[in-house]
Structure formats: structure tokens, C-alpha cells
Amino acid sequence: MDFQLSDEHRMYLDTVRKFNRQDVLPIVMELERKHAFPHELIQKAWKLGLLNLSLPASIRGYDVDLVSTALIVEELSYGDTGLSTSAMCNDLANAVIAMHGSAEQQETFLRPFADEPLLASFCLTEPGAGSDNSAMTTFIRKGEDGNYLLNGEKCFITNASFATQFTVFCKVGRPDGMMVACLVIPHEWVSKSEVTAQPSGGRKIRLPHGGTVTTGKPEDKLGQRLSNTATVTFEDVVVPEGWIIGNRRLGFQYAVDVLDYARPMVAAIGIGLARRAFDVTVEYTKNRVQFGKRICDLSVARNTLVAMWKKIQLAEAILMKAAWKVQQKAVDRGMFASLAKNAAAEAALFCSAEGLHLHGGYGFMTEYEISKLARDAHIIDIYEGTREVQDMIIGRELV
Numbered sequence: 001m002d003f004q005l006s007d008e009h010r011m012y013l014d015t016v017r018k019f020n021r022q023d024v025l026p027i028v029m030e031l032e033r034k035h036a037f038p039h040e041l042i043q044k045a046w047k048l049g050l051l052n053l054s055l056p057a058s059i060r061g062y063d064v065d066l067v068s069t070a071l072i073v074e075e076l077s078y079g080d081t082g083l084s085t086s087a088m089c090n091d092l093a094n095a096v097i098a099m100h101g102s103a104e105q106q107e108t109f110l111r112p113f114a115d116e117p118l119l120a121s122f123c124l125t126e127p128g129a130g131s132d133n134s135a136m137t138t139f140i141r142k143g144e145d146g147n148y149l150l151n152g153e154k155c156f157i158t159n160a161s162f163a164t165q166f167t168v169f170c171k172v173g174r175p176d177g178m179m180v181a182c183l184v185i186p187h188e189w190v191s192k193s194e195v196t197a198q199p200s201g202g203r204k205i206r207l208p209h210g211g212t213v214t215t216g217k218p219e220d221k222l223g224q225r226l227s228n229t230a231t232v233t234f235e236d237v238v239v240p241e242g243w244i245i246g247n248r249r250l251g252f253q254y255a256v257d258v259l260d261y262a263r264p265m266v267a268a269i270g271i272g273l274a275r276r277a278f279d280v281t282v283e284y285t286k287n288r289v290q291f292g293k294r295i296c297d298l299s300v301a302r303n304t305l306v307a308m309w310k311k312i313q314l315a316e317a318i319l320m321k322a323a324w325k326v327q328q329k330a331v332d333r334g335m336f337a338s339l340a341k342n343a344a345a346e347a348a349l350f351c352s353a354e355g356l357h358l359h360g361g362y363g364f365m366t367e368y369e370i371s372k373l374a375r376d377a378h379i380i381d382i383y384e385g386t387r388e389v390q391d392m393i394i395g396r397e398l399v
């Protein structure tokens with residue numbers, strides 16, 4: 001594997017670094033304090049070509065390989081992981097269409113994302129089906145007119161309040177069925193719908209074909225407050241055959257394919273956060289003097305900085321291997337994607353917690369960025385499968 005960055009990589013990374021420096025980092029603490037959704041930053045990132053990296057060449061005009069995608073997501077996450085989570089969620093929702101949709105579906109469902117800075121949601125998790133996705137009860141059943149009707153509730157859905165397209169995983173035939181389908185409620189229909197604000201702070205989307213999609217009140221989260229998270233409820237949504245992606249019995253396999261692609265991206269998010277935690281901590285400990293020395297020159301504190309740096313370097317090396325394996329479609333890509341996610345979550349949690357500790361009491365003050373990073377870090381170990389779920393995947397492959 002070649003670790004040399006190409007001219008294209010450097011150009012992309014320079015673009016993201018400039019974006020972080022000029023647009024994100026100066027306002028991120030203020031946005032996070034207000035729980036404000038960063039619409040303007042998303043639009044700017046889209047204009048810079050930093051969003052929708054999973055779009056195929058037929059739509060985007062060129063391909064962005066997975067190693068490059070990981071480098072871009074990591075850099076974007078250095079600015080803020082709520083922002084990169086929101087951006088990456090488009091890929092989570094759209095990668096399955098790029099992988100398994102027909103040419104016509106790709107044109108219908110993916111083209112709008114190349115044309116406009118839109119947001120999509122990936123709807124897999126349910127109140128009763130988190131780590132165990134197979135327990136989902138959202139389902140489609142065929143109506144008398146040949147169309148399907150979709151009913152059910154999804155929770156913790158990123159971008160839900162602003163999404164104009166929903167990628168949904170659901171059972172076929174009945175809520176306790178065995179088969180899972182993947183379908184898309186497209187931008188065209190959501191944008192033609194009647195949308196009413198709900199008293200809860202959510203929205204009710206009355207689709208022109210029939211049925212409603214209701215998004216709940218945005219969740220009040222511990223961290224990643226720049227990302228939006230809410231429930232999504234489907235009530236008698238009419239689903240024409242053309243909205244179903246690929247084989248309607250293979251949705252579960254498609255979800256696995258997407259998660260193999262997306263877990264290195266979550267790893268990139270975690271490493272971006274860990275790097276930011278390391279940098280703000282080095283900066284702080286260079287300026288704070290105790291016992292007549294800079295904190296970073298006190299040997300025990302310096303050991304902590306070294307331990308933080310080592311976790312980041314190891315997680316980054318694993319991420320590159322995982323991204324490369326997924327790109328090559330290697331048979332063991334799933335276990336490396338899981339390993340990368342766990343290593344990055346460990347680095348993010350360690351660097352933000354130890355970084356906060358090295359800030360002393362100041363780290364506990366919300367005005368210091370390290371306190372935000374420490375809150376943000378927890379979700380890296382949870383979404384797209386918890387640490388235990390990743391270990392289950394690795395364990396299964398090992399034996």
C-alpha cells in the first residue's frame with residue numbers, strides 16, 4: 001500500500017484545512033452553545049466539493065476513492081464532528097443507492113445531491129431495534145393497487161429534521177417478517193409535499209402519493225450538537241416499486257455493505273476529533289506554567305501527550321488499511337472496518353478525556369474547546385454499531 005499523498009489528496013486536504021481555519025473553527029463554539037444547525041457551513045462545504053463523496057462518477061463526474069474520502073472526512077472532523085457527521089450521513093443514505101440501485105434510480109435519487117446542497121437520512125435504528133437491527137418492525141405490505149404501504153418508527157436519525165430524502169430499511173410483508181427491504185422516499189416527492197410544522201418542533205410531511213412522514217422534536221444531545229437527530233415516523237406511505245432498491249429481500253445484506261463502507265468514515269471522524277483534542281492540549285500545556293515549568297515539560301504530563309499521540313498514529317494506520325481493504329472489496333474488509341472504528345473511538349475517548357485532564361480545572365469549563373471534544377467523543381463509540389457490536393463482527397470472522 002502506498003502512503004504517499006497524491007497532488008489531488010493535498011489539494012483536497014488544503015481546501016478542508018482552509019475551510020476549518022476560516023469558516024468552522026472561529027464560530028464552532030458559539031454554534032454549539034446555541035445548538036444551532038450549521039446550514040451555512042453545510043452549503044459552503046457542498047460548494048467546495050466536500051459533501052456526497054460516495055456519489056458515483058456517472059453522477060458526480062469523477063470518483064473519489066475511499067482512502068481519499070477517509071482523509072477528507074478526518075480533516076473535516078478536525079473542525080467539528082457534528083458537521084462531519086451530518087455531511088457523512090448523506091453518504092450513509094446514498095451509498096446503498098450507488099452500490100445497488102439501477103442506473104435510473106441513481107439518476108433519480110442521487111442527481112439532486114450533485115445539483116443542490118441537500119441532506120439525506122439513513123433510517124435503520126428503531127426504539128426496539130438498536131444493536132439488533134433484525135428486530136426492526138417498520139414494514140411494507142402490498143396494497144390492492146400493487147403499490148406498497150410503509151408503516152413504522154425510526155429513532156436517532158441524523159439529519160431527520162432537514163432531510164429531503166429518506167433511505168429506509170424495513171421488513172417485507174409483516175412487522176415480524178424475516179426479509180428486509182431497502183427503499184428510498186425521494187427528494188422529488190418530499191419537495192412536492194405539504195409540510196407543516198408540528199407543535200413539538202418536528203414537521204409533518206404529507207406526500208403527494210399518499211401517506212405522511214413525521215419527524216420528531218430534535219433531540220437534546222450531550223455532544224455533537226451541530227448535528228441534528230430526531231425520530232422519523234412513516235404512516236401509510238405509498239411506495240411504488242421504483243422506490244425499492246435492488247432485490248427487496250436483500251436489504252439486510254445491503255445495510256451490511258453500507259456499514260462496511262461507512263465504519264472507516266466513522267473512524268475518520270474519531271481520528272479528526274482525537275487530533276483536535278491533542279492539538280488544543282499541546283497548545284494549552286505549552287502556555288500553562290506550574291512548578292516553574294510549562295505543563296508539557298513536566299515528565300508525567302509529557303508521557304500523557306506521548307500516549308495520546310501514539311493512539312492517534314495507530315488508529316490512523318488502521319484506518320488507512322481498512323479504507324484500502326473496503327476499496328479493494330477484500331473478503332475480510334468488514335473486520336478491518338470494525339477494527340478501525342474501535343481504534344478511532346478509543347483514540348477519541350482517550351485523547352479528549354486525557355486532554356481535558358491536562359487542562360486541569362479549566363478543562364471542565366464549557367468555554368474551553370476540550371470540554372466540547374470530550375462530550376462529542378462518546379458517540380464515536382456508539383453510532384454505526386457500538387464497540388461490543390464491532391467486537392462481535394471481528395470475533396465472528398476470527399473463528
Ligand SMILES: Cc1cc2nc3c(=O)[nH]c(=O)nc-3n(C[C@H](O)[C@H](O)[C@H](O)COP(=O)(O)OP(=O)(O)OC[C@H]3O[C@@H](n4cnc5c(N)ncnc54)[C@H](O)[C@@H]3O)c2cc1C
Pocket residue numbers: 089121122123124125129130131132155156157158159221224229379382383384385386387388389
Ligand atoms: C447521535 C446519534 C446519531 C445516530 N444516527 C443514526 C442514523 O442516522 N441512522 C440510524 O439508523 N441510527 C442512528 N443512530 C443509532 C445508533 O446507531 C444506535 O444508537 C446504536 O447502534 C446502538 O443502539 P442502541 O442505542 O439501541 O443501544 P442498544 O443496542 O440498546 O445497546 C445498549 C448497550 O448494550 C450493549 N449490547 C447490545 N447488544 C449486545 C450484545 N449482543 N453483546 C454485548 N453487548 C451488547 C451495547 O454495546 C450498548 O453498550 C444514532 C445514534 C445517535 C445517539
